[in-house]
Amino acid sequence: DSGVTQTPKHLITATGQRVTLRCSPRSGDLSVYWYQQSLDQGLQFLIQYYNGEERAKGNILERFSAQQFPDLHSELNLSSLELGDSALYFCASSRDRGRNNEQFFGPGTRLTVL
């Protein structure tokens, strides 16, 4: 158990819908990262937050957005869902934004878009 929790574990929805994925980092960790794992794209970095502020952005679609709240939990919002958004979404956290901080991964949320 990494100490990072993600809810829900599974999510099934339809095209065009909007969903919210939630992540609680390990106690004391200030940085949160979101990654997408899909069969065709592999594991891709989406976005990083540090202490409530966006720190780095990767291949995140404009239909996707994220935020980190004062209690440091984070939410990833996916809207206008398409079939190709079906994937495993991982959250990871690290102690701070130091360059060599180990990232601890949650168990993931499996999103299926029908």
Next chain:
Amino acid sequence: AQSVTQLDSQVPVFEEAPVELRCNYSSSVSVYLFWYVQYPNQGLQLLLKYLSGSTLVKGINGFEAEFNKSQTSFHLRKPSVHISDTAEYFCAVSPNNNAGNMLTFGGGTRLMVKP
């Protein structure tokens, strides 16, 4: 920008045999290097990391990796595998600068240990 190539998508091996999982990377800046393991229906767990210093890095579960700067490689090895090592292994890099800690992953190698 960085990229990571894992040359083998699947590696079948018999129990107690040695194994090497290959990883090559490309980057315009210096990087930190990582190996993660993903067991079925679980998240990723860090096996080992190279930040600086000795190029031979030892990790958990008897794994080790060697950083070769001239060949831009970071191959993972284990002298004797167990059935429980069956999993997906990911090589990853993170830029050694102030651009954030994001990890760039390779495509993964599925290690299949047979009895």
